Amino acid sequence: MNRREFIKTGAAILALSALGGCKKEELAQAGKKGTMTYREFPGIGAKISLLGYGLMRMPKTGNGPEIDKEKGFALIDEAIKGGINYFDTAWFYHDGLSETFAGEALSRYPRDSYYLASKLPMRILESGEQAEETFNKQLEKCKVDYFDFYLLHNLNGPLWEKSLGNGTVDFAMTLKGKGKIKRLGFSFHGENKDFPKILDYTKWDFVQIQANYYDWDTFSKELYEECAKRNIPVVIMEPLRGGELANLRPDAREILENAKQGSTPAQWAFRYIAEKENILTVLSGMTKMEHLKENLETFSPLVPLSDEEEKTLQTALKTYKEAGIVPCTGCRYCTPCPVGVAIPDIFKIYNDYRRSARISVTKKAYEALDKDTRANACVECGACLKKCPQSINIPKELKRIHKEIEG
Ligand code: SF4
Ligand code: SF4
Known part of the structure; x- marks a missing residue:
């Protein structure tokens, strides 16, 4: 079946309202x-x-x-x-x-x-x-x-x-x-x-x-x-x-x-x-x-x-924007971190918190992460910085997040 026949069958419902530009x-x-x-x-x-x-x-x-x-x-x-x-x-x-x-x-x-x-x-x-x-x-x-x-x-x-x-x-x-x-x-x-x-x-x-x-x-x-x-x-x-x-x-x-x-x-x-x-x-x-x-x-x-x-x-x-959310899209281009910090997972947990303001749920999710992968494991080597398409200052954000969640 070619494209023309395929369209005719209606299988694609290609009602071509061509609206280019x-x-x-x-x-x-x-x-x-x-x-x-x-x-x-x-x-x-x-x-x-x-x-x-x-x-x-x-x-x-x-x-x-x-x-x-x-x-x-x-x-x-x-x-x-x-x-x-x-x-x-x-x-x-x-x-x-x-x-x-x-x-x-x-x-x-x-x-x-x-x-x-x-x-x-x-x-x-x-x-x-x-x-x-x-x-x-x-x-x-x-x-x-x-x-x-x-x-x-x-x-x-x-x-x-x-x-x-x-x-x-x-x-x-x-x-x-x-x-x-x-x-x-x-x-x-x-x-x-x-x-x-x-x-x-x-x-x-x-x-x-x-x-x-x-x-x-x-x-x-x-x-x-x-x-x-x-x-x-x-x-x-x-x-x-x-x-x-x-x-x-x-x-x-x-x-x-x-x-x-x-x-x-x-x-x-x-x-x-x-x-x-x-x-x-x-x-x-x-x-x-x-x-x-x-x-x-x-x-x-x-x-x-x-x-x-x-x-x-x-x-x-x-x-x-006033909520302080980290603009992480979860693309994972920054991984793997050489010391194993779970960068996108930490940002997700933190952003869920900023959206819901439920600190007990956040603490639980954060503490469920292996200790060696939490934000304070970051040694600020900077390897992740050039990989992040959103230009997030990852080590700085990790520091802030750790302080906020632990606090
Ligand atoms: S700066 Fe921190 S999070 Fe980024 S790669 Fe280095 S240790 Fe990992
Ligand atoms: S590269 Fe940047 S945007 Fe992508 S997961 Fe890592 S921190 Fe988030």
């Missing part, structure tokens, strides 16, 4: 209820669902990285039924198992009925030959002959310089010509000052950045505008900051609930970010069916926030 007012009026919003850009040559599926956080069978295949397949089926056609995986996700899962789940559908994105793991590559070997394994794991979208993963200034010198960038530049990928981009987790020089290196087809209403004025807006200036469509990652913005503390949540009953914090966050006109797709890692269904509803169609709603969201954000 549209303005907020047009977006507000377009799209029927129950119809996914799509984006289309010159040069991309595809209609992409504005909600993309990030395969970084799939349901697991236990505490390890293994994905629960049955639940995972059900999620993918529901996503496709709801009109999602963009799936994003990477070498590192689920300790390498995400790509294998993507291959197993998506190969049950015609190859031209979905768009698959994966990423070259720049951080672990030392040469063009190693990059080629890795790339071929990725194709094999994903059970495809080509990637629709392919990214240099997690670039920052120093990694970019290193990758230019060791041949991995050169290798990536050959892939389109060989027909192994359709579109080339990169994901960025560095300092804003290093972004333009990477953008100007070649004519990128798309770029992936972190953006949400929490980070917008701090760094995301500038990255977004650099892309828009060059007409490069943007893929958004971390629209909920690793779930943080779906779990606002009660006072911030209340502000949103009072303004619009029945609308969740996650819906506010998606509506804020996704309406921006240069966005190709917004990735969400949907672990539970209820999250997927809620997100499908939010994007079918996407209704932007009104000016009044934007003001309300900013008020909620102000309340939230």
Whole structure:
């Protein structure tokens, strides 16, 4: 079955309301209820669902990285039924198992009925030959002959310089010509000052950045505008900051609930970010069916926030930021710490406390951590600092947290 036949069967419900690069007012009026919003850009040559599926956080069978295949397949089926056609995986996700899962789940559908994105793991590559070997394994794991979208993963200034010198960038530049990928981009987790020089290196087809209403004025807006200036469509990652913005503390949540009953914090966050006109797709890692269904509803169609709603969201954000939460997304790039400090676990316990203010629960969770992995085990070596994409001063925060919890 080819894409045309597949669409005709209704299995994908691809009601293609192509809204590429549209303005907020047009977006507000377009799209029927129950119809996914799509984006289309010159040069991309595809209609992409504005909600993309990030395969970084799939349901697991236990505490390890293994994905629960049955639940995972059900999620993918529901996503496709709801009109999602963009799936994003990477070498590192689920300790390498995400790509294998993507291959197993998506190969049950015609190859031209979905768009698959994966990423070259720049951080672990030392040469063009190693990059080629890795790339071929990725194709094999994903059970495809080509990637629709392919990214240099997690670039920052120093990694970019290193990758230019060791041949991995050169290798990536050959892939389109060989027909192994359709579109080339990169994901960025560095300092804003290093972004333009990477953008100007070649004519990128798309770029992936972190953006949400929490980070917008701090760094995301500038990255977004650099892309828009060059007409490069943007893929958004971390629209909920690793779930943080779906779990606002009660006072911030209340502000949103009072303004619009029945609308969740996650819906506010998606509506804020996704309406921006240069966005190709917004990735969400949907672990539970209820999250997927809620997100499908939010994007079918996407209704932007009104000016009044934007003001309300900013008020909620102000309340939230005043709570002293550590802006950790739980990505775990800072691990392993050389002395074993459980950095993301500690930040999670602490943030749960700042949200709920239940110190006894917090103390219990903190004390359940092995003594050698608690915050005061940090020797301030600084190894984690350069790995954190959120630029958190990890040793400083650990010190503060230990004092606060123990106190
Ligand atoms: S600064 Fe502390 S937490 Fe970070 S890597 Fe060093 S010991 Fe671990
Ligand atoms: S501290 Fe930084 S690197 Fe570590 S999990 Fe949190 S956001 Fe990721």
